[in-house]
Amino acid sequence: MTTDWPTADLDPVLRLRVMAAGLNSVMYADEYIDAPLADVWSMASDLEGELPHLVPTLSAFHVPPGPEERKQVWAYSLFRHRARFEVLLQPGWCLMQSKYVVGGMAAVAEGSGTRFAVLGGLRQTRLTSLLTPLRPLGRSRGLRMIARARRRTALRRTAPHAET
Amino acid sequence: MNTTGMDTLRHQSGSRKPPEDADRWTAAARLVEAAQSGDALALNDLLNLLTPYVTRLCRPIALTHGPDAVQESLIAVFQGLPRLKDPTALYGWVRVITVREAVRVARRAQRETPVSEFDDVAGWQGTELAADVHDVLRRMSSEHRAVLVLRELEGLDERSASEVLNISCGTVKSRLHRARNSFRKAWTR
Incomplete structure (x- = not known):
């Protein structure tokens, strides 16, 4: 890729x-923080x-220590159901998927x-196609x-070790 | 014909070959199958693979609106992915979608953006020759730029280019003639 053309890379x-x-x-939703x-x-x-x-139905998300970008993680619901997630975590980018669900977060500087x-x-x-009519509700959930x-x-900025 | 401008166009966008090696495109077929079954991490890897190629096609067609064209092309590609029956056809399939999306975005931008705004856009900070190439491209319509990209960068013959753009071979020939003519005139000024 040369630098002479305007760049068109996608931000996260x-x-x-x-x-x-x-x-x-x-x-899906995105908004300014x-x-x-x-x-x-x-x-x-x-x-x-x-x-x-961030996810009210989740009671715990056990991430093994280590610098790897891809990890296997155990998630526990409020009802103590357990599911294994594959997680990809990179700067400004996170994807998570279990056998049944997918989640993601992304962030980019804006001003x-x-x-x-x-x-x-x-x-x-x-x-997924059956749930298409629910998409408008998905944005408000997002x-x-x-x-x-x-x-x-905001809480972590004022109290860096806030847990609640 | 003075080919300096065409050579620069090819050089700046890479060779006629796919930007990634053949092994990566073979691997892409496996990623497509996994992504079609709902594997988000495979879809992520596919996005990493396709973004440089889609960007390479969109830049010379959509010019300063390249980022919009890249995003809309990738969305169209990913929305259509479940309907791609032959994963080994990914490369050509992505090319068709991307070129059509890039032309659509460029057309829309031409309708919405006064020409003077293009003149003020920063971003052409390369050589004087690169700026000259950009200037010639900017004066063409998006349809002419698309023909040029398919013939000069992708190396398609006229029939294949006509299929991608859904126009007749004769139209491809006349657009190509006019696009090359623009370069010839610019270089003999």
Whole structure:
């Protein structure tokens, strides 16, 4: 790739929008958060500490230690159901999938703040098409998740070791 | 014909061959099958693989609207992925979708953007020759740029280019003639 042509690389949020189209996702939303990218992504990438705060049906998300980008993670629901997730975690980019569901988060700097995006859906393409009418509800669910991310980021900025 | 401009166009967008080696495109067929079954990580890998190629096609057609064209092309590709019956046909299939999307985005931009705004766009910081090539491209219609990309960068014959663009061979020939003529005139000024 030469530098003489204008670049057209996709930032993580645009990538997640493309992924949402490909996965026929039930939930997708992106919105501005008035906090620096480093703070937002520090919160979002702390999957074990923060994902249960962002996803209300999740009680725990056990991430094995280590610097690997791809990991196998155990997730526990509020009803103690357990599911194994494959997770890909990179700067500004996170994808998670179990046998049945897919989730994702992305962030990119926008001015002095951050554009933050979330994605959720089912892996079974047949079921996904049945849930297409629910997509308008998916956006409001996505926006609520972003609102929680906004609150968690603010909380960690004021109290760096906040757990609740 | 003075080919300096065409050579620069080819050089700046890479060779006529696919930007990735054959092994990666073979691997892509396996990724397509996994992605079609709902594997998000395979879809992610496919996105990594396709983005440089889609970008390479979109830039000379959509010019400053390249990022929009890239995003809309990839969305169209991914939305259509479940209907791709032969994963080994991915390369040609992506090319058809991308070129048509890039032309559509460029046409829409031409309707919405006053010409003077294109003149002010920063981003052509390469050589003077690159700026000259850009200037010639900017003066063409998106349809002419698409013919040029398919013939000069992708190396398609006129029949294949006509199929991609859904136009007759005669139209491809006349657009190509006019596009090459634009370069010839620019270089003999």
